[in-house]
Amino acid sequence: GQQVMQIPQYQHVQEGEDFTTYCNSSTTLSNIQWYKQRPGGHPVFLIQLVKSGEVKKQKRLTFQFGEAKKNSSLHITATQTTDVGTYFCARVNRDDKIIFGKGTRLHILP
Amino acid sequence: GAGVSQSPRYKVAKRGQDVALRCDPISGHVSLFWYQQALGQGPEFLTYFQNEAQLDKSGLPSDRFFAERPEGSVSTLKIQRTQQEDSAVYLCASSLGGQGIGYTFGSGTRLTVV
Numbered sequence: 001g002q003q004v005m006q007i008p009q010y011q012h013v014q015e016g017e018d019f020t021t022y023c024n025s026s027t028t029l030s031n032i033q034w035y036k037q038r039p040g041g042h043p044v045f046l047i048q049l050v051k052s053g054e055v056k057k058q059k060r061l062t063f064q065f066g067e068a069k070k071n072s073s074l075h076i077t078a079t080q081t082t083d084v085g086t087y088f089c090a091r092v093n094r095d096d097k098i099i100f101g102k103g104t105r106l107h108i109l110p
Numbered sequence: 111g112a113g114v115s116q117s118p119r120y121k122v123a124k125r126g127q128d129v130a131l132r133c134d135p136i137s138g139h140v141s142l143f144w145y146q147q148a149l150g151q152g153p154e155f156l157t158y159f160q161n162e163a164q165l166d167k168s169g170l171p172s173d174r175f176f177a178e179r180p181e182g183s184v185s186t187l188k189i190q191r192t193q194q195e196d197s198a199v200y201l202c203a204s205s206l207g208g209q210g211i212g213y214t215f216g217s218g219t220r221l222t223v224v
Contacts, residue, residue, distance in 0.1 A: 033212060041217075042216060042218050043203075043213075045213060046212075047212075048211075048212060088153075095158075095165065096158070096160075096205075097143075098155070099155065101152055103151075
């Protein structure tokens with residue numbers, strides 16, 4: 001269906017290590033959005049990618065959109081305890097409806 | 111207001127009870143969405159309004175769920191005869207509208223049906 005698939009479902013990393021989560025779709029995406037949800041919190045919009053092959057950076061976070069616009073990734077360099085949470089990718093349909101992936105839950109080991 | 115406001119923050123309902131969840135979007139935001147998030151899962155789409163018009167209600171799990179936004183601002187999600195499987199966090203989000211603008215989510219209402 002229209003679901004976007006995220007892997008891995010869970011990731012444990014030592015503080016200071018890098019982290020990457022991947023988002024895949026069976027169909028071409030018009031755009032992809034990324035959200036972060038802290039434990040007990042609500043999803044917070046991080047970024048939107050629109051163009052094929054697009055790369056955007058926010059401090060230690062790097063977002064990529066695949067050339068075929070069927071996949072995306074979020075990479076965090078040198079993780080910190082504040083990075084803990086679940087990272088969701090979401091596709092935006094033409095009718096504005098956002099369909100979320102199941103998320104990748106990031107745990108940071110001190 | 112500065113953000114999306116949802117009330118109540120927590121709600122405990124006895125099975126069979128009706129509940130009403132309120133969402134106050136950011137002023138001027140045209141689009142309003144309701145999502146249901148079960149523990150450990152991603153938000154699942156329920157319904158969508160553009161101003162007062164409900165454009166999509168395909169995600170509502172059953173006819174016990176009803177949403178309205180009569181004046182194009184505040185929205186209410188009503189659940190009749192609550193069941194245990196309705197226990198979840200109900201998130202409201204709003205946006206200015208137009209494709210690809212990030213949504214602003216409220217803090218959600220955690221509904222527990224006992």
